[in-house]
Amino acid sequence: MRRRNFLKISSGALASALTGASSYLLWQPRAHAETISKTFYITHGYITQPDGVNVYFRGFSNSSNSLNVPGDALIVQQGDTVRITVINTLGTDHRFTVQGHGVSTTVRAGEQRTISFTAGNPGTYFYYDSSNAPYNRLVGLHGGLAVMPRFSSNRVYDGSPTFKYQKFWLFHDIDPVWHARIRDRRTPSTRYSPRYFTLNGLSGRPPGAPGAMDPAVDSMVDPRSALHGHIGDRTLMRVMNAGLCQQSVHCHGNHVEWLTDNGKILPDIWSKDCVYLEGNMGRCDLIYPFDYPPDAYPRVSRGAYPMHLHTEMSQTAGGGLYMFGAITDIYFE
Amino acid sequence: MGWRRRSSDSDSSSSTTTSSSDSTTSTSTSSMDGGGMDGGGMGGGMGGACYVYPAAPATPGRVTPNVSYNLGIDMNIPLTMDDGRTVTMWGFADNGGNMMGMGGGGGGMGGGTFPSPAMRVRQGQIVHTNLSVNMMMMHTVHHHGIEPAPHSDGVGHITWDVANGTYTYQWRPSSAGTYFYHCHTNTVLHAEMGMYGALIVDPPEGPGRLYSNGPRYDVEAFWVVDEVDSSWHTLGWTAGTCGGDVGLNELNPDYFVITGVDGSGNSAMNLPPISATVQRGQRLLARYICAGYHPQRIRFGGLTGTVHVSDGRVLPRPIQVTQLRACSGERYDIIFEPTSRGTYLIETDIIHWVTGEVLGTTRTTVTVV
Secondary structure, eight states: OOEEOTTOOOHHHHHHHHHHHHHHHSOOOOSSOOEEEEEEEEEEEEEEOTTSOEEEEEEEESSTTOOOSSEEEEEEETTOEEEEEEEEOSSSOEEEEETTTTEEEEEOTTOEEEEEEEOOSSEEEEEEOOTTTTHHHHTTOEEEEEEEOTTOSSBSSTTOOBOSEEEEEEEEEEOHHHHHHHHTTOOOOSOOOOOEEEETTBBOOOTTSTTTTOTTTBTTTOTTTOEEEOTTOOEEEEEEEOSSSOEEEEESSSOEEEEEETTEEEEEEEEESEEEEOTTTOEEEEEEOOOOOTTOSSOOOOEEEEEEESSGGGGOBTTBOTTSSSEEEEEEO | OTTSOOTTOTTTOEEEEEETTTTEEEEEEOOSTTTTSSSSSOSOOSSOOOSOOEEOOOOTTOOOOSEEEEEEEEEEEEEEOTTSOEEEEEEEETTOGGGTTSSSSTTTSSOBOSSEEEEEEETTOOEEEEEEEOTTOOBOOEEETOOOOGGGSOOTTTSOEEOSEEEEEEEOOOSOEEEEEEOOSSHHHHTTTTOEEEEEEEOTTOTTBSSTTSOBOSEEEEEEEEEEOGGGTTOOTTTTTTSSOOSTTOOOOSEEEETTEEOSSSTTTTOTTTSEEEOTTOOEEEEEEEOSSSOEEEEOTTOOEEEEEETTEEEEEEEEESEEEEOTTOEEEEEEOOOSOEEEEEEEEEEOTTTOOEEEEEEEEEEEO
16 A cells, blocks of 8 residues: 555554444344444545655544545444544544534544434435535545435335445545645635546556555455446445546446435436536435346356546546546456 | 456566657567556656557457448548637548558558547447557547447457457447447547547337337437547647656647537538438437537527437436436437427537536537428
């Protein structure tokens, strides 16, 4: 992992962070509400981008000596009590806000706060720092929260089509000039010019590139992002956009079922190969059906395809390096 | 995983460096550690290509097709804009197959158009797209929205990039509707340079119906809307692949085109099959492709259309629209049944992906007589 920060994160710290994430993603439906607790540490540091440039970020992290951008994805059940402790290790005030839940609290520099709320309507939500908007969110203080319907392990909302697996696809676009300005506690004053594009905090690496196939570096194989399925293993993607760019989510291999748009359940489910994802916290829920690729001759049931943003500027890093942007792989196994 | 190149394929992976200055190519085999030329992925950008994998292997499961397209490459297609300026476009030429990509014909020079020649096939046909590329460069064909086997999906870099030969993409479309095809090598640049064409899948009964047992139409219009940033149009085909800032994160278009002509003035106002004339009682099918990268909003000038198909899939229930938003790569098949005489202005705004500012607008017309 080619991340560096002020705090000299070890690869061990990062590995444990990922383990923490996966424990939240192992979802089991329950007949009763529970209290789900999670502690976030607001930390900062630098993350090395594909062209070697270190860019400043802040994150809702798993420990005081890690930097997680985005924060761990959380999955809870409607009616659960969600108890979040936010420990602000920085010298700047921040805010913890949960979209769609009327939850927001300021966490002053060096202090900590605990808030509890009841998980509301099933869906996909941001948690994020809503202060100094949009800058604190852009500098990395964001993550995803899924609220599952009561008693359900396989629906997005009551009565929705079913899925077997679920992933968060949290996209971001990054202007390092803005990030440096935010680090210096000043308001960005330049035209926004994103230079890096990430999926769950990582960018792609084509084969042969340094870091290719390393799940801690390469978004194409990051287990949080890459889809793995056999025929019929319908997979939900909770698609979120923390950045400012409007995007087009393009899957190869299968069309996706488009269930929701910015939190609204769509009246009809369309089958699409490109889905409009708005900037500034746009969201959609998509199901990749893992059907036989319909136009193959002869038929195939195994192989890999990319998902990438079709707004192709987002497939670059540092103004070049095609395929080092927001991309992952879909493996038919 | 033999169909797909990954860094684990270290023994066979090779990287190619092409110098655009003297048009020579050298190929060297490298270890997985250095697989992409200089390992660091930086410091290149001087005409070398990184993380491309030239090949033109035999197509697995190849059979005799019902339809074949033979595509070559043309890297010098002049497009004259309304202001008199000529911008160089790249594209596919429909003369590629006979030359085996060895130059002189379609493999590298001449014969191309912008947009590239349309493909029109019927649902259920086995199609071969034979792409010939010479030894000087690399390209692929990705049939966007068509979902074939990975080896026929045409995604460069992660499979291979066709060079110095002919590769056959084999596919059989399952769903009628509007698609397009484009190059998927250094895609950000190559598709912007114009390496795309329309791909229409008719139902088995042929043109005249949108899909099998679906709505009929009498007249067709093709609205393929795209933006051009002329500052990109002096770059070489490898630009940026080895690193270095060549500006591909910033698309600042200065021209706006519809189906191959400058759409910001009057050039497309009366130019079938971009514009269309229909009689009252006739049905017009507009095949709209958002071929640019920035989002778009298309407005129908007072007409109400019915979207029956999007991205090659029938909607569960058609929707009535007077305008649509679209993101890059989306397609909408819209049927109009106008009842009032008149000339209706069809305008497509190209909208900046961050600011939402309207960067430009293409214009054409539907005339109802």
